[in-house]
Amino acid sequence: MEHDRLYWNPLLETMPREKLRDLQLAKFQRILRWAWANSPLYRRLYDAAGLVPDDIRTWDDVRRIPTLEKEHYRSAQAKDPWPYGESLCVPIEEVTNYHQTSGTTGQPVYQPDTWRDWEWWTECWCYIMWAMGFRNTDRVFVPFGYNVFVAYWAGHYAAEKLGCEVVPGGVLNTAERLLKMKELQVTAFMATPTYVLGMAETAREKLGLDPRGMGIRRILCAGEPGASVPSTKRRMEEAWGADVYDHIGATEIGGWAYECTHKPGGTHVNEGMFLVELVDLETGAPVEEPGRLGRIVITALDRLAQPCVRFDSKDVAMWADDCTCGRTFRVLKGGIHGRTDHITKVKGVLFSPVSVEELVREMPELGDEFELIVQKNGDIDEVTLKVELQPHCCAREADVREKLAREFRMKTNLNCRLEFHPFGRLPRYEVKAKRFKDLRQDH
Amino acid sequence: MTRSDDAPVVEIILRIKEEILKLRKTAGHLPCVDRNCERLLAGVAMLELDIVDVYTLLQDKSA
Ligand SMILES: [Zn+2]
Numbered sequence: 001m002e003h004d005r006l007y008w009n010p011l012l013e014t015m016p017r018e019k020l021r022d023l024q025l026a027k028f029q030r031i032l033r034w035a036w037a038n039s040p041l042y043r044r045l046y047d048a049a050g051l052v053p054d055d056i057r058t059w060d061d062v063r064r065i066p067t068l069e070k071e072h073y074r075s076a077q078a079k080d081p082w083p084y085g086e087s088l089c090v091p092i093e094e095v096t097n098y099h100q101t102s103g104t105t106g107q108p109v110y111q112p113d114t115w116r117d118w119e120w121w122t123e124c125w126c127y128i129m130w131a132m133g134f135r136n137t138d139r140v141f142v143p144f145g146y147n148v149f150v151a152y153w154a155g156h157y158a159a160e161k162l163g164c165e166v167v168p169g170g171v172l173n174t175a176e177r178l179l180k181m182k183e184l185q186v187t188a189f190m191a192t193p194t195y196v197l198g199m200a201e202t203a204r205e206k207l208g209l210d211p212r213g214m215g216i217r218r219i220l221c222a223g224e225p226g227a228s229v230p231s232t233k234r235r236m237e238e239a240w241g242a243d244v245y246d247h248i249g250a251t252e253i254g255g256w257a258y259e260c261t262h263k264p265g266g267t268h269v270n271e272g273m274f275l276v277e278l279v280d281l282e283t284g285a286p287v288e289e290p291g292r293l294g295r296i297v298i299t300a301l302d303r304l305a306q307p308c309v310r311f312d313s314k315d316v317a318m319w320a321d322d323c324t325c326g327r328t329f330r331v332l333k334g335g336i337h338g339r340t341d342h343i344t345k346v347k348g349v350l351f352s353p354v355s356v357e358e359l360v361r362e363m364p365e366l367g368d369e370f371e372l373i374v375q376k377n378g379d380i381d382e383v384t385l386k387v388e389l390q391p392h393c394c395a396r397e398a399d400v401r402e403k404l405a406r407e408f409r410m411k412t413n414l415n416c417r418l419e420f421h422p423f424g425r426l427p428r429y430e431v432k433a434k435r436f437k438d439l440r441q442d443h
Numbered sequence: 444m445t446r447s448d449d450a451p452v453v454e455i456i457l458r459i460k461e462e463i464l465k466l467r468k469t470a471g472h473l474p475c476v477d478r479n480c481e482r483l484l485a486g487v488a489m490l491e492l493d494i495v496d497v498y499t500l501l502q503d504k505s506a
Contacts, residue, residue: 009493011493015497019501115481115485116484
């Protein structure tokens with residue numbers, strides 16, 4: 001009985017792998033049939049490849065199915081009915097929830113959900129939050145605004161479903177939020193890693209408040225990979241005296257991966273609800289073994305209004321060894337390692353901005369914020385790293401500079417130009433941070 | 444849940460679904476019944492994903 005209480009759904013979360021794979025294949029066939037039968041977007045995509053759902057019987061067959069990209073949604077949504085067009089699989093009057101992507105890589109993708117789909121979002125988040133230890137004894141602060149981005153909407157609904165007490169924290173500035181959290185003695189909150197660190201800084205610098213004394217037990221992170229970057233996670237946990245957990249999700253996909261209380265150094269994929277395939281960055285061949293980077297191709301196995309079948313998320317990840325918590329769901333080591341459009345060649349060397357985050361956050365002399373810029377100096381690629389020195393370390397700038405340059409070289413095989421800025425001068429972000437800029441024209 | 448009580452649980456979930464659909468058919472002209480049934484069915488759909496699918500889909504597989 002107690003064993004069962006560890007998991008939101010032990011039936012799925014501890015299912016033997018072979019059975020789980022069979023279930024995934026059966027669910028994949030079901031969602032494929034649904035998308036093909038109900039969405040002109042999918043019908044066209046598969047017709048062009050000469051495939052019908054009945055052809056798909058094995059895992060090799062699955063890999064023959066064309067992947068879907070954001071651009072497919074965008075062009076399908078240019079058609080009627082507005083705003084979902086030909087990607088919509090249900091009568092439009094059944095749609096109860098609208099969200100959209102942020103549009104950082106172009107025109108936003110509009111996301112319809114029926115009430116059943118919304119219940120599904122919530123259910124997926126129940127897997128996430130239960131695994132992180134959220135229970136009905138938690139008072140959860142949700143510091144985000146009432147808006148079109150899916151952000152923590154499902155977190156709010158899932159917290160309710162788990163029986164937590166939910167405190168809406170929108171329409172307040174950071175200091176006001178902190179004071180409300182303190183007043184109500186909240187035990188948990190959810191935010192991007194950037195904002196988790198920013199809140200701690202505001203508490204200390206502006207309110208003279210030690211976040212460690214606020215009684216926060218757990219923090220759920222999303223939106224950026226930071227909570228799976230060991231040095232960033234450590235900074236957050238030390239700042240708040242709380243357990244910090246990572247989760248991965250996206251508007252078009254759903255909330256699909258989560259860290260458990262065993263903290264395996266990555267996130268479990270919810271393989272009962274999603275199929276995650278890792279494919280080789282260059283050849284597209286499946287990556288099954290732990291420790292090798294691959295691009296994520298993902299299917300939401302149960303989402304109906306606007307299905308997500310073999311979606312090329314452009315995210316890069318690697319499998320880890322099994323977790324000790326008893327879940328048979330596979331773990332992505334270190335969560336998301338970046339995006340294929342961020343992992344880029346600089347001076348012919350493969351360069352991942354996430355590795356620089358780890359480096360900066362590992363050095364206690366540096367502040368939490370940084371900026372990374374790649375640009376051309378004549379014909380030569382040049383990397384600039386902007387950092388802030390902690391106020392009490394100003395006298396040691398030369399030493400820190402030398403150490404940072406050395407570590408950067410060791411980690412990336414590249415040299416970089418270092419800029420030291422006074423503490424508090426680099427931009428602070430509340431939602432998704434934009435710390436990496438590739439300004440090369442031909443890139 | 445242990446192995447031996449899986450089947451009754453699946454049966455109960457499917458029976459609840461059937462009853463809600465029956466209720467909707469019988470009194471769905473009342474908006475309060477119709478919309479509450481919609482919400483109930485969404486909740487039952489999650490129990491289907493969590494539990495029923497495991498049996499029905501894997502059974503199909505072994506058939
Ligand atoms: Zn685990």
